[in-house]
Amino acid sequence: MVPWLLSIVVTIVLSEEALAIESYEPRATGRIVGGRDVEIRDFPYQLSVQNDGYHVCGASVVSNRLALTAGHCCFGADVAKLSIRGGSTFHGDGGMLFTVNWFSIHPQYDHDNLNNDVCVLRITGTFLQHPNIAIIQITNSTTIPGGDQGIVSGWGAVETDGNSVSHLRATKVKILTQTQCNKRIRNSVTPTASMFCAGNVGRSICVGDGGGPLVYQQRQIGIVSFIVKECGGTEPAVYTRLSNKSVQDFITMEISNDQLRQFDCRTMGIECGTLSADPEYCPADQYFLHPKFDREILDYDAAVIHVTESFLNDPIRPVSLGNTNTIYPIPSAAVVSGWGTANDDGYTPLILQSLEMVPWLLSIVVTIVLSEEALAIESYEPRATGRIVGGRDVEIRDFPYQLSVQNDGYHVCGASVVSNRLALTAGHCCFGADVAKLSIRGGSTFHGDGGILFTVNWFTIHPQYDHDNLNNDMCLLRITGTFLQHPNIAIIQITNSTTIPGGDQGIVSGWGAVETDGNSVPHLRATKVKILTQTQCNKRIRNSVTPTASMFCAGNVGRSICVGDGGGPLVYQQRQIGIVSFIVNECGGTEPAVYTRLSNKIVQDYIKLEISIDQLRQLLENQYG
Numbered sequence: 141m142v143p144w145l146l147s148i149v150v151t152i153v154l155s156e157e158a159l160a161i162e163s164y165e166p167r168a169t170g171r172i173v174g175g176r177d178v179e180i181r182d183f184p185y186q187l188s189v190q191n192d193g194y195h196v197c198g199a200s201v202v203s204n205r206l207a208l209t210a211g212h213c214c215f216g217a218d219v220a221k222l223s224i225r226g227g228s229t230f231h232g233d234g235g236m237l238f239t240v241n242w243f244s245i246h247p248q249y250d251h252d253n254l255n256n257d258v259c260v261l262r263i264t265g266t267f268l269q270h271p272n273i274a275i276i277q278i279t280n281s282t283t284i285p286g287g288d289q290g291i292v293s294g295w296g297a298v299e300t301d302g303n304s305v306s307h308l309r310a311t312k313v314k315i316l317t318q319t320q321c322n323k324r325i326r327n328s329v330t331p332t333a334s335m336f337c338a339g340n341v342g343r344s345i346c347v348g349d350g351g352g353p354l355v356y357q358q359r360q361i362g363i364v365s366f367i368v369k370e371c372g373g374t375e376p377a378v379y380t381r382l383s384n385k386s387v388q389d390f391i392t393m394e395i396s397n398d399q400l401r402q403f404d405c406r407t408m409g410i411e412c413g414t415l416s417a418d419p420e421y422c423p424a425d426q427y428f429l430h431p432k433f434d435r436e437i438l439d440y441d442a443a444v445i446h447v448t449e450s451f452l453n454d455p456i457r458p459v460s461l462g463n464t465n466t467i468y469p470i471p472s473a474a475v476v477s478g479w480g481t482a483n484d485d486g487y488t489p490l491i492l493q494s495l496e497m498v499p500w501l502l503s504i505v506v507t508i509v510l511s512e513e514a515l516a517i518e519s520y521e522p523r524a525t526g527r528i529v530g531g532r533d534v535e536i537r538d539f540p541y542q543l544s545v546q547n548d549g550y551h552v553c554g555a556s557v558v559s560n561r562l563a564l565t566a567g568h569c570c571f572g573a574d575v576a577k578l579s580i581r582g583g584s585t586f587h588g589d590g591g592i593l594f595t596v597n598w599f600t601i602h603p604q605y606d607h608d609n610l611n612n613d614m615c616l617l618r619i620t621g622t623f624l625q626h627p628n629i630a631i632i633q634i635t636n637s638t639t640i641p642g643g644d645q646g647i648v649s650g651w652g653a654v655e656t657d658g659n660s661v662p663h664l665r666a667t668k669v670k671i672l673t674q675t676q677c678n679k680r681i682r683n684s685v686t687p688t689a690s691m692f693c694a695g696n697v698g699r700s701i702c703v704g705d706g707g708g709p710l711v712y713q714q715r716q717i718g719i720v721s722f723i724v725n726e727c728g729g730t731e732p733a734v735y736t737r738l739s740n741k742i743v744q745d746y747i748k749l750e751i752s753i754d755q756l757r758q759l760l761e762n763q764y765g
Contacts, residue, residue, distance in 0.1 A: 178310045180229040183293050185276035185360070186308060188231035189213055189261070189351060190223045195231040195304055198294040198352025199224065199261065200360055201275050203395045204268050207261045208278075209351030210363050210380060211249040214259035219243060224263055227272040229308045231295045236270050238263040246390050255332045257365045257380045258387055259351075260394045278391055279359045281383050284336050286317030290356040292338070292364065296349030304348030313338040315356070316376055324376055328368045334384045336362065337376035354379050385636060396752070397759060534666045536585040539649050541632035541716070542664060544587035545569055545617070545707060546579045551587040551660050554650040554708025555580065555617065556716055557631050559751045560624050561758075563617045564634075565707030566719050566736065567605040570615035575599060580619055583628040585664045587651045592626050594619040602746055611688045613721045613736045614743060615707075616750045634747055635715045637739050640692050642673030646712040648694070648720065652705030653727065660704030669694040671712070672732055680732055684724045690740045692718065693732035702727035710735050 189197040197213035228235025246256040267273045293310035321337035354362035362379030369375050543555040553569035584591025602612040623629050649666035677693035701720050710718035718735030725731050
């Protein structure tokens with residue numbers, strides 16, 4: 141046969157050979173055509189990745205010691221030969237040359253089609269506190285600004301067969317919609333969700349630009365990946381899409397992990413319980429920054445610190461948290477305290493200082509430290525809560541995410557596996573519970589025996605949970621050990637949608653009773669339930685409960701949830717979209733059941749935050765024991 145695609149050349153931004161694995165002079169490959177010479181002071185985030193002293197790729201500053209580039213710029217590289225130049229308009233001299241001591245390529249990077257083409261490099265020292273070097277914020281959007289223009293910069297060649305230029309250049313490029321991009325490149329490469337296109341005829345990327353940043357409205361939205369055909373030709377260039385969840389999560393996690401690496405648990409301590417500047421120290425072993433913390437503008441400027449010993453001894457007392465929705469009257473006095481200096485040239489005071497002030501902002505952020513004792517609650521008599529009617533007996537192998545939450549050995553709620561050691565259930569299933577009496581059974585069709593019985597060592601209820609109307613009715617429980625590597629136990633992915641699939645059917649499972657006054661059944665059951673639109677739901681339940689944004693409805697007459705199903709999962713298209721919350725009237729009656737809505741931003745963000753924090757905990761446990 142005659143291969144008609146031979147006339148189409150896909151130029152990859154960097155090749156394995158370009159990384160000087162063999163003993164020959166490295167060659168920059170990649171892809172700015174058009175545009176103009178610019179100065180580094182206007183592009184302080186721009187970096188040059190160098191191999192054996194030669195420029196091979198662009199990159200950007202994304203934290204105090206991490207650089208972001210393309211995955212193919214790191215693929216096959218010897219970290220001992222890599223360096224990064226920053227703060228210079230010229231890649232060959234000036235600025236600062238940093239040593240690279242580590243890098244990480246996206247775990248799902250595909251070198252054949254350049255899917256998830258992203259890599260993070262770590263330097264020795266810090267990018268900050270050097271002239272003309274600054275962090276560029278990563279986009280926090282989930283969409284591509286199709287039709288608008290972005291700015292791409294680098295030291296790439298100005299023609300297809302040219303060499304990298306010595307002076308930094310930049311150009312504006314038109315960003316295509318995803319549909320336009322897929323249509324333009326599909327004959328040359330298989331488009332993926334991690335790719336998008338940008339470029340005009342005569343304005344694009346070229347050899348040596350690979351790994352460089354594409355910036356839109358002061359945030360980086362893309363990484364230079366590859367071109368189709370020639371530089372600045374009729375076809376657009378392809379970029380790694382930083383608004384893609386898998387890419388964005390990878391970058392966020394690497395930045396968070398590196399912040400933890402810089403934290404020395406063995407030397408940190410917290411001054412506590414004294415008015416003196418010569419305080420007692422409470423050893424701290426972990427800290428967690430808010431995942432949305434922005435170092436430049438100090439947005440989400442909050443952290444939680446864990447201490448190894450309780451400090452709830454006289455005279456130390458916990459502070460109560462204000463409700464998120466509380467509106468404080470203006471003016472109203474607030475008190476701020478600490479050992480800060482009174483002026484720029486002052487000394488740290490020996491005695492604790494306080495200042496009464498009138499806040500003019502409606503929201504006041506208070507940073508506190510919590511202890512396990514501060515969260516202590518009373519024990520209670522275990523009771524099956526929730527509310528499957530209809531449906532049929534099923535096997536756990538078909539529902540491996542299903543768990544049974546048990547109190548003192550009795551089944552009380554359903555739950556689902558959402559990470560290697562976290563289970564998701566309803567807030568009312570945890571409310572008032574004694575963690576010492578809780579356990580979770582997984583991998584069994586029967587809640588009473590079989591599978592694996594896990595010990596629960598901690599749980600957290602949504603901070604805005606309301607036990608009266610069951611708003612934000614959700615809780616996460618942590619087990620000792622891991623759910624994984626056991627038969628018939630698997631993680632269920634949480635929905636990444638922001639909408640409810642009203643009119644479609646989902647599947648709910650559990651060991652709940654089959655009638656209103658019945659007991660939980662021993663054999664796992666499941667049924668299909670119709671999902672109502674939010675308008676239909678609000679109309680049906682408003683006479684019984686005040687509907688909130690964290691609730692949605694599902695159920696048919698004769699098919700619904702019942703006592704013992706509370707906390708269990710409602711699944712749609714292989715993703716969990718709801719948590720069994722409560723019923724109105726009787727089980728399987730004319731009114732639908734109410735579920736906690738996992739597509740609600742407050743609920744979804746809380747779950748993601750707790751999963752991320754637990755992953756960081758495990759990192760610390762593995763690193764420090």
